[in-house]
Amino acid sequence: MKLAMVGLGRMGANIVRRLMRGGHECVVYDVNPDAVAALVAEGAIGATDYADLAAKLDGPRVVWLMIPAGLTGRVVDELSEVLQPGDILIDGGNSNYRDDVRRAKALREKGLNYVDVGTSGGVFGLERGYCLMVGGPDEAFATITPILKTIAPGAGEIERTLGRTGELTDEELGFLHCGPSGAGHFVKMVHNGIEYGVMAALAEGLNLLENADAGIREAEHSAEVAPLEEPEYYQFDIDTPKVAELWRRGSVISSWLLDLTAAALQGNPTLDGLAGRVSDSGEGRWTVKAAVDVGVPVPVLAASLFERFASRDEDLYANKVLSAMRLQFGGHKELPAGDVLEAGGNKAETTS
Ligand SMILES: NC(=O)c1ccc[n+]([C@@H]2O[C@H](COP(=O)([O-])OP(=O)(O)OC[C@H]3O[C@@H](n4cnc5c(N)ncnc54)[C@H](O)[C@@H]3O)[C@@H](O)[C@H]2O)c1
Ligand SMILES: O=C(O)[C@H](O)[C@@H](O)[C@H](O)[C@H](O)COP(=O)(O)O
Numbered sequence: 117m118k119l120a121m122v123g124l125g126r127m128g129a130n131i132v133r134r135l136m137r138g139g140h141e142c143v144v145y146d147v148n149p150d151a152v153a154a155l156v157a158e159g160a161i162g163a164t165d166y167a168d169l170a171a172k173l174d175g176p177r178v179v180w181l182m183i184p185a186g187l188t189g190r191v192v193d194e195l196s197e198v199l200q201p202g203d204i205l206i207d208g209g210n211s212n213y214r215d216d217v218r219r220a221k222a223l224r225e226k227g228l229n230y231v232d233v234g235t236s237g238g239v240f241g242l243e244r245g246y247c248l249m250v251g252g253p254d255e256a257f258a259t260i261t262p263i264l265k266t267i268a269p270g271a272g273e274i275e276r277t278l279g280r281t282g283e284l285t286d287e288e289l290g291f292l293h294c295g296p297s298g299a300g301h302f303v304k305m306v307h308n309g310i311e312y313g314v315m316a317a318l319a320e321g322l323n324l325l326e327n328a329d330a331g332i333r334e335a336e337h338s339a340e341v342a343p344l345e346e347p348e349y350y351q352f353d354i355d356t357p358k359v360a361e362l363w364r365r366g367s368v369i370s371s372w373l374l375d376l377t378a379a380a381l382q383g384n385p386t387l388d389g390l391a392g393r394v395s396d397s398g399e400g401r402w403t404v405k406a407a408v409d410v411g412v413p414v415p416v417l418a419a420s421l422f423e424r425f426a427s428r429d430e431d432l433y434a435n436k437v438l439s440a441m442r443l444q445f446g447g448h449k450e451l452p453a454g455d456v457l458e459a460g461g462n463k464a465e466t467t468s
Contacts, residue, residue, distance in 0.1 A: 117262050119178040120144070120169050122191065123209070124151035127235065128182030130242035131208070131267055132160055138266030143172045170198040177203040178260060182235075185211045185398070192219055192230075201227025204256045208235045210308070212402055213301035216251060220297030229256035230297060233264075234304020245269025248291035249307070251300030257293045264291040302406070309403025309417040312396075314373055316420035322377070325359055328352040340449055357381035394427040 120143040121132045132142045132155055144155045145163040156162040163169035170177060177199055183191060188211050195205060205228055207216065213232065220230040231252035237244055246267050250257055268290030276288070286292055294303045331347030344350060360378040364370050381387075400421040407414040425431065442448040 117141070117178065117260075118143070118174060119180060119260075119263060120163065120173055122146070122166075122169070122179060122181050122195070123183035124148070124155060125182070126239050127208070127241070128180075129155060130239070131180070131182060131235075131246065133158065134242055134245070135263060135266055136160065140263060140266060143169055145169045166195050166198045170195075175200060175202060176259065178206065178263070179203070180206040180208055180233075180263075182208045185209045185215075189215065189219070192223070196223060196226055196228055199228055202229070204229045204231060204259060206231045206233055206260065207301075208233045210234075210304065210397060210399060211301055212398065213251070213298040213305060216298040216301050220252065229253055231256050231260065232298060232300040234300045234307065235267075236304065236307060237269075241267075245272070245290055249300045249303040250291060250293045251295055251297050251302070252293075253296070254293075265289060267291075305399050305402050305406070308399030309414065309421075311373075312400045312403075312420040312424070313416045314371070316423055317416075318369075318373060318377055322356050322360065325354045325356045328354050338451060340451055357385045392427055393429075394424040396421065396424045400424070 118141040119135070121128050122145050124132065124144055124146040128146070129151065132144055135142055136159055142155070142160045143163050144152055144160040145166070146152050152162045161172055163172055169179070173179070179195060179199070181188060181191060188207055188209055192205060192207070199205065205223065207230070211232065216230070216232040223230045229252065231250060234249035235246050236249075237246035246269070248264050248268050250264065270289050271284055280288065294300050328350055329352060330344055331350035332353065334344050334347040337343055357378070360374065360381050364374055364378055400417065404414060404418045404421055407417070439450040442450070
């Protein structure tokens with residue numbers, strides 16, 4: 117098939133490469149001309165603007181957006197000016213499913229088909245393939261199925277689920293028509309909410325391992341911190357990177373996220389250069405909001421989202437209020453500034 121890709125960053129460029137490897141013809145556009153030139157050198161057809169891009173496609177045109185979600189609305193509006201009724205606009209970025217519902221309706225009035233494709237796989241997708249969660253009209257899904265098949269991982273070496281027989285289904289190949297407009301990004305949103313929870317669980321567990329030597333460091337305890345009651349049970353100087361590697365092999369919690377964690381710890385066992393201020397780009401917030409809207413409990417996902425906020429000191433004022441209250445009712449002191457509890461340690465100054 118011939119299609120266009122708008123946005124040739126970490127995701128878009130590799131999706132184009134995977135498509136070209138699969139025999140598809142790609143017209144490419146990015147506001148950064150160097151990104152366009154790099155893919156033209158690899159066989160793509162470069163476009164200089166949206167009108168040029170539309171002119172280089174045959175109808176019904178298929179255009180895939182892989183740009184930061186905050187820019188999608190403007191780009192969809194601009195592209196809709198150069199597309200024709202029957203054309204298909206795909207948003208593969210991490211957009212809020214609510215925007216899809218609204219955009220699909222507005223584009224339908226112009227005769228344009230809008231398809232939301234939640235795309236998972238990150239920078240490894242070129243080789244591993246991308247997991248694709250699709251929302252939109254049936255006919256548009258059918259038209260773009262050949263490109264979804266190429267971008268998706270395929271059956272690969274994953275063992276077939278017990279009880280599944282016959283021809284391989286779409287979901288077994290790594291893509292799924294989840295429902296009407298918005299359904300694809302809704303599924304991707306929940307996927308990312310789960311991603312936060314799994315990541316937080318691994319991070320918390322590894323942190324506990326890092327602190328299993330608290331009994332050895334007991335002498336460093338501050339008078340302001342409750343003493344360790346049974347230091348003899350916390351005498352383990354565990355090699356956390358080795359445990360992460362170990363758990364990849366046959367353990368119940370083996371997973372791709374654990375593989376990536378082990379790789380990170382192998383390359384940088386002390387995690388130098390990371391401040392521990394964890395960003396979020398919105399998916400976790402939308403997941404919690406949707407759960408509140410429909411009255412479904414997601415305590416683990418919510419806690420992992422709030423942990424990210426706390427990691428960026430968004431809890432600082434609350435913690436100051438806590439210290440102020442302790443000082444008020446008991447004259448209790450807090451740990452002196454700059455003498456924080458460090459990973460793998462309970463370092464603290466003695467206060468009077
Ligand atoms: N990086 C990931 O692991 C990942 C995974 C899944 C989904 N996503 C989503 O995919 C989208 C793209 O992510 P990315 O990591 O490739 O981002 P990126 O920042 O690496 O690339 C974005 C590209 O879009 C281009 N761009 C910006 N405005 C443009 C415009 N108006 N017209 C054309 N090009 C424009 C930029 O120049 C850049 O090359 C985002 O919505 C992101 O949330 C990212
Ligand atoms: O499935 C994926 O490939 C990832 O989830 C991907 O979409 C991206 O890396 C996250 O959106 C980062 O999200 P945060 O910035 O919110 O952690």
